[in-house]
Amino acid sequence: MIKKYLSEKIIGILILSFLWLSNANAGVKEPGKISNMMCTLSGVDAYIQVQEYLKKNPKKNAVVYLSCEDTHYEWNWSQGKKLESIHKKSFKTCTKNAKKRGLDECFLFSVNDKIVWEANDYVKKQIQKKLNQEKPENKNKEHDPEKYTFDGSYRLEANSDGFVKYKEQSKLTYKNPEDDIPGRFLYDQEDVTDDYQLHAIYVLASDSKDKQLDIKGSIEKIVLKGNKVLKNKTKEKQFRLDLTKEGKLDVSFLRVDKTKKQINSGDAATYLMGMAVKNGFYHPKKIYTIFYQDSYKREWGQVGDVKLFLELGVHVEIVGGVTYLGGDSLSNAWIPHLHELFHALGFVQLCAPGAVTERDSRWGKNDHLSYGNDMMSDRGGDTKNIDKKRKEYYGHSNADCPLDLRKSAFLEPTEEDFQLQPYIKSCATSRWVNKYDHQQALACLTKLDF
Numbered sequence: 001m002i003k004k005y006l007s008e009k010i011i012g013i014l015i016l017s018f019l020w021l022s023n024a025n026a027g028v029k030e031p032g033k034i035s036n037m038m039c040t041l042s043g044v045d046a047y048i049q050v051q052e053y054l055k056k057n058p059k060k061n062a063v064v065y066l067s068c069e070d071t072h073y074e075w076n077w078s079q080g081k082k083l084e085s086i087h088k089k090s091f092k093t094c095t096k097n098a099k100k101r102g103l104d105e106c107f108l109f110s111v112n113d114k115i116v117w118e119a120n121d122y123v124k125k126q127i128q129k130k131l132n133q134e135k136p137e138n139k140n141k142e143h144d145p146e147k148y149t150f151d152g153s154y155r156l157e158a159n160s161d162g163f164v165k166y167k168e169q170s171k172l173t174y175k176n177p178e179d180d181i182p183g184r185f186l187y188d189q190e191d192v193t194d195d196y197q198l199h200a201i202y203v204l205a206s207d208s209k210d211k212q213l214d215i216k217g218s219i220e221k222i223v224l225k226g227n228k229v230l231k232n233k234t235k236e237k238q239f240r241l242d243l244t245k246e247g248k249l250d251v252s253f254l255r256v257d258k259t260k261k262q263i264n265s266g267d268a269a270t271y272l273m274g275m276a277v278k279n280g281f282y283h284p285k286k287i288y289t290i291f292y293q294d295s296y297k298r299e300w301g302q303v304g305d306v307k308l309f310l311e312l313g314v315h316v317e318i319v320g321g322v323t324y325l326g327g328d329s330l331s332n333a334w335i336p337h338l339h340e341l342f343h344a345l346g347f348v349q350l351c352a353p354g355a356v357t358e359r360d361s362r363w364g365k366n367d368h369l370s371y372g373n374d375m376m377s378d379r380g381g382d383t384k385n386i387d388k389k390r391k392e393y394y395g396h397s398n399a400d401c402p403l404d405l406r407k408s409a410f411l412e413p414t415e416e417d418f419q420l421q422p423y424i425k426s427c428a429t430s431r432w433v434n435k436y437d438h439q440q441a442l443a444c445l446t447k448l449d450f
Contacts, residue, residue: 032107037151039068043109065106067098074098145430154274169280183215196409199242220249226334233386273304284445288320295326301336346422350432351401
């Protein structure tokens with residue numbers, strides 16, 4: 001009886017050990033299947049490095065593994081003679097680093113010169129586009145601002161079901177009758193000025209408990225605090241706000257179709273901005289700041305960008321700031337509110353001297369500052385400072401980096417030579433323009449007036 005028990009126990013342990021080992025290496029040689037643009041193109045960065053290595057070491061092998069979740073990613077590539085060994089090494093290293101960042105295990109992106117990652121046709125075209133840009137004959141060409149555009153946009157067609165034109169927002173109705181309370185508006189109220197201005201939107205998930213932060217004045221307090229800091233630090237400027245005839249902040253309300261759980265499982269910022277545009281919030285003379293009532297992963301704020309397709313092959317990118325109110329005190333929400341709006345306006349441009357160098361990224365740089373103590377820094381410190389030395393993005397004198405927040409059409413008082421968002425020929429906004437084209441920006445925004 002004792003021998004039988006021990007035998008059964010040993011067999012059980014062996015089975016469990018086998019299952020554990022199988023799961024531990026579940027991603028080895030298993031191709032990834034995520035069609036997230038930003039993540040996938042980060043894998044291309046690693047693949048390009050691998051190709052450079054293989055040119056110098058043709059007898060070696062190399063593999064790339066990638067972990068992908070929304071805009072977060074981790075990759076690793078390993079090289080050597082024994083393909084089986086480097087598969088295990090790269091998978092193990094990549095997954096270890098990914099889990100430290102709260103990401104899932106890694107999957108196979110490429111083996112030697114073959115990309116095995118599965119993606120939709122649109123992403124595949126973008127992969128090929130990036131690879132073409134890296135060819136020596138193309139690298140020496142004139143600066144291409146198209147290279148520094150967002151690729152993870154929410155794609156929306158103006159003729160899709162449920163799309164509401166901004167001139168017809170009065171057609172909007174409440175999805176939940178309980179949301180229809182005095183002082184709340186689904187639409188952008190009548191404007192008191194025709195100038196460029198900032199409009200606020202209060203957004204709830206389909207299952208969010210309504211805290212009524214729009215009608216209680218909480219959203220207005222956040223925006224006004226942001227303006228107060230902006231004016232204090234620049235000594236002159238603040239956002240021109242979309243106000244009601246009574247002089248209060250015009251805050252629109254939107255309850256989306258997805259639950260909080262569904263929003264947390266995807267790219268929240270692009271989805272929320274996409275739903276805002278679908279409900280008519282794309283006025284050509286407005287920039288939008290979205291306040292999502294609940295939390296989203298580890299994020300405090302993000303940029304939401306939408307490609308609005310007006311007809312076949314014709315689209316305009318619409319970019320706005322998104323602040324997540326559930327993860328921190330409302331008294332601090334003005335920080336991500338300003339930070340993401342600056343991003344939405346095109347800053348920090350990658351030509352700024354202090355822009356973060358990020359060798360392994362798609363752009364080679366990052367649209368934050370590489371040092372602390374600034375609103376646009378990713379290194380912490382005093383976030384109240386706004387380009388204190390006037391050399392990066394506000395009131396600077398960098399001739400080769402012409403976009404200047406001080407000249408933004410959305411700030412008041414407005415400069416005579418004001419600037420709009422950095423639209424380029426494709427009507428996408430670029431993070432690196434070496435020449436600001438005002439007529440091009442106007443042409444893109446005019447397309448939204450339909």
